[in-house]
Amino acid sequence: EAGVAQSPRYKIIEKRQSVAFWCNPISGHATLYWYQQILGQGPKLLIQFQNNGVVDDSQLPKDRFSAERLKGVDSTLKIQPAKLEDSAVYLCASSLEAGGANEQFFGPGTRLTVL
């Protein structure tokens, strides 16, 4: 079974530029998550989708971050404009359903460096 796919793996941009990340979850997984992992920290949830609907985006900086999962499968996360403090690894995860014993499987992440 293929795991969670993410691209690109690395991205370097200058502050105030825009960037987008893509995630393809495990086939059949209804729930998709985007996390931000700053160096030396654990992952922090940015947004959770159930199919194509947003379940939790309380920690998403909505003035510059946006995410969509239009067809309930792939998802994109965008930052516009980027700030220096956005430098982090952005992890995508998926699970069959939300909560319970439906645990999350993580992709390899996209490492973003903002100069």
Place this chain on the structure above:
Amino acid sequence: GQQLNQSPQSMFIQEGEDVSMNCTSSSIFNTWLWYKQEPGEGPVLLIALYKAGELTSNGRLTAQFGITRKDSFLNISASIPSDVGIYFCAGRGGSEKLVFGKGTKLTVNP
């Protein structure tokens, strides 16, 4: 919001030694999870705990869900070089959102 305190922050051990790390929470959790993350990869689930007092093993790894539901520990016995990585605890409470600790970086000297 919910916070997890994970300790120790880092460990340097010799191959063959046992390792113990733990997490404490300011609030009650319904689920405790332990993940391992290697450089350039996402976290990989090692052990999941769903009941207070539960003790679960996965090979040389053993984890327990504390009775108070505010803590958990992970033990690794007879460490080997491939155990190197960052170990994260994560907890899930009533909100169903997963909260992660800051990680324990493990270095194993052969």
